[in-house]
Amino acid sequence: MANQTTLSDTIAPSAIRDGFRAAISQAVETFGATAPNPSVGCALLDAEGHILTVGVHPRVGQPHAEAMALAQAHATGVLDQVRVALVTLEPCNHTGRTPPCSEALRNSPVREVWIGAADPNPQASGGAGRLCEEPGAKRVVMLADRPDMADLAQDCRALLAPFASRVVRHRPWISVKQALDEHGSMVPPPGQKTFTSPASLTLAHRLRRATDAIITGIGTVLADRPRFTVRHVPDHEGRKPRLLVVCDRHGRLPADWIAEMTETGFEVIPTPDLLSVPTLLAGRGANWAMIEAGPALLASVAEAGLWDDWLTIHKTAGADRIDLKSRDESPLQLLRENACSLES
Numbered sequence: 001m002a003n004q005t006t007l008s009d010t011i012a013p014s015a016i017r018d019g020f021r022a023a024i025s026q027a028v029e030t031f032g033a034t035a036p037n038p039s040v041g042c043a044l045l046d047a048e049g050h051i052l053t054v055g056v057h058p059r060v061g062q063p064h065a066e067a068m069a070l071a072q073a074h075a076t077g078v079l080d081q082v083r084v085a086l087v088t089l090e091p092c093n094h095t096g097r098t099p100p101c102s103e104a105l106r107n108s109p110v111r112e113v114w115i116g117a118a119d120p121n122p123q124a125s126g127g128a129g130r131l132c133e134e135p136g137a138k139r140v141v142m143l144a145d146r147p148d149m150a151d152l153a154q155d156c157r158a159l160l161a162p163f164a165s166r167v168v169r170h171r172p173w174i175s176v177k178q179a180l181d182e183h184g185s186m187v188p189p190p191g192q193k194t195f196t197s198p199a200s201l202t203l204a205h206r207l208r209r210a211t212d213a214i215i216t217g218i219g220t221v222l223a224d225r226p227r228f229t230v231r232h233v234p235d236h237e238g239r240k241p242r243l244l245v246v247c248d249r250h251g252r253l254p255a256d257w258i259a260e261m262t263e264t265g266f267e268v269i270p271t272p273d274l275l276s277v278p279t280l281l282a283g284r285g286a287n288w289a290m291i292e293a294g295p296a297l298l299a300s301v302a303e304a305g306l307w308d309d310w311l312t313i314h315k316t317a318g319a320d321r322i323d324l325k326s327r328d329e330s331p332l333q334l335l336r337e338n339a340c341s342l343e344s
């Protein structure tokens with residue numbers, strides 16, 4: 001056993017990078033489809049470092065990313081060639097809705113597992129340790145121990161941030177989206193619902209698609225009768241109703257608007273208390289929520305420090321200027337970057 005050349009000594013770091021990039025990129029596109037589960041990607045490489053397949057966890061109850069990737073490799077007849085698994089999240093070590101991925105990897109030809117981020121869920125974590133157990137131990141590499149790959153580790157943390165927020169802090173990751181015109185006003189010209197460019201609208205709709213809940217205020221509903229649907233990009237097919245929380249202190253929400261929104265795939269939840277919304281949404285399994293509201297509600301959100309990242313779209317005479325503030329590794333930033341890499 002001693003002196004054996006290990007795979008990561010023979011596989012170029014650039015191949016590990018390419019594999020992780022592919023796993024992260026595909027998993028980003030599942031944001032908004034997997035809650036209460038995380039978005040996870042898994043790339044399987046052969047002994048030369050070529051990507052054989054990339055699996056993602058499509059939605060709750062369906063196979064995890066690792067199981068998906070192994071099944072795809074089996075279906076395409078390349079399972080025997082699989083040597084390295086690159087997973088954005090520590091493989092689960094529990095029997096939940098699906099069997100443990102640690103065992104699936106142990107029972108596969110995989111020899112080496114690279115892990116992008118530890119699992120914050122105590123019920124499922126422990127896969128990294130299990131993979132190292134004899135007999136049949138795999139070589140495990142944590143991205144956190146590889147300073148040369150800190151950028152990938154950061155993106156894996158951003159990918160996990162919405163889920164980690166719900167599990168660790170018992171509140172979803174909360175993104176604010178705000179558009180301002182040249183004069184700093186949020187109000188579109190009469191007869192218009194928006195004033196930003198098509199590229200900004202696409203980003204806003206990608207964000208809607210990625211989130212499990214929208215938070216708005218009664219003022220916005222009464223003034224605009226917004227639709228909140230995903231229109232500029234295709235939405236996830238067959239997704240369960242998106243939660244739509246309306247802060248409404250005096251019960252002014254029109255019944256016909258509630259009926260319309262329910263019809264178009266929302267579950268409308270009126271609440272008199274903004275501060276209770278994060279706990280309410282976490283209890284409903286939302287990993288990621290976005291706030292689309294007017295100045296009054298946004299001022300309360302800012303005052304209460306309720307946001308995790310804040311996207312401001314500034315309309316200018318030329319292309320819109322995008323400003324993104326974030327408390328931590330931002331899934332919204334990852335979503336933006338992924339849109340660019342998908343286009344190129």
Ligand code: AOF
Nearest residue numbers: 037040057064065092096097098121124
């Ligand atoms: C996922 N997808 O690809 C991985 C997950 O109840 P289950 O079986 O759906 O398990 C969900 C937990 O499994 C989840 O909370 C997370 O801790 C772990 N890993 N989950 O949904 C995946 N790898």
Ligand code: ZN
Nearest residue numbers: 064092100101
């Ligand atoms: Zn799993």
